Amino acid sequence: MQNTKENIFGDSKVKLIDARGPRFSAGITTIVLATALVTHSAILISIQLAIFAIGAILSPAKTPYAFAFKKFIKPRLTGDVPTEDIRPPQFAQSVGLIFALAALLGSFFGISALFTVAVGFALAAAFLNAAFNYCLGCELYLLIARATNRK
Numbered sequence: 001m002q003n004t005k006e007n008i009f010g011d012s013k014v015k016l017i018d019a020r021g022p023r024f025s026a027g028i029t030t031i032v033l034a035t036a037l038v039t040h041s042a043i044l045i046s047i048q049l050a051i052f053a054i055g056a057i058l059s060p061a062k063t064p065y066a067f068a069f070k071k072f073i074k075p076r077l078t079g080d081v082p083t084e085d086i087r088p089p090q091f092a093q094s095v096g097l098i099f100a101l102a103a104l105l106g107s108f109f110g111i112s113a114l115f116t117v118a119v120g121f122a123l124a125a126a127f128l129n130a131a132f133n134y135c136l137g138c139e140l141y142l143l144i145a146r147a148t149n150r151k
Contacts, residue, residue, distance in 0.1 A: 014085050014086070014087070015059075015085075015086040016083040016084065016085060016086065017059075017060065017061050017083065017084060017086050017089070018069075018074065018081050018082070018083060019082040019083060019084040020069070020073075020074075020077065020081075020082065021060070021061065021066050021069045021070070021074075022060055022084075022089045022092075022129065022135065023129060023130060023133055024065065024068075024069045024073055025055075025060065025063060025065035025066060025069065026126045026127075026129035026130040026135075027130040028065050028068075029048065029051075029065070029096070029122075029126040029130070030123065030126040030127045030130045030131075032044055032047070032048050033048060033119055033122055033123040033126055034123055036048065036103075036119055037116065037119045037120065037123060040107070040112070040115065042104060042107040042108070045100055045103045045104050045107065045115075045119065046104060048096075048100050048122075049097065049100035049101060049104055051063050051064060051065065052093050052094075052096040052097035052100050053097055055089070055090065055093030055096075055097075056090060056091075056093040056094040056096075056097045059086060059090060060086065060089045060090055060092075060093055061086070063093075087141065088135065088137070088138035088139075088141040088142060089135065089137075089138060091137055091138070091140070091141035092125075092129075092135055092136070092137025092138050092140075092141065093137070094137075095125070095136075095137040095140065096122055096125070096126070096137065099118045099119070099121050099122035099125075100118070100122060102114060102118035103115045103118035103119045103122070106118060125137060
């Protein structure tokens with residue numbers, strides 16, 4: 001269930017999500033991207049691109065990975081539910097979408113280096129989130145938001 005509260009920029013009625021969900025999703029994304037990188041699989045990148053698109057356009061909470069988290073993982077967790085503003089993870093999904101699109105274009109046009117670099121960057125970001133709970137896309141969102149609110 002999503003709830004709302006005021007965020008650090010003073011916006012009220014910001015949608016909140018369980019902060020553990022994006023980290024779980026990043027773990028699955030890490031596995032998918034690592035496999036795609038090793039196998040040079042355009043099919044896996046296409047699947048991950050679709051998942052990034054759902055997260056970027058609809059919500060990170062609407063992805064198949066989020067569904068798996070809610071159905072199988074969250075019921076087994078105890079304690080307080082940490083929440084976070086949905087916008088930084090949604091922005092991070094947009095960044096992932098751009099890298100997945102670049103990788104798919106690299107695969108389609110036979111530009112192996114583009115595929116490898118794009119998947120590698122997305123993999124590095126997903127791994128940082130999964131392993132260390134450090135979301136590069138979220139941090140980029142916060143930097144942009146702070147810079148644009150200082151006018």
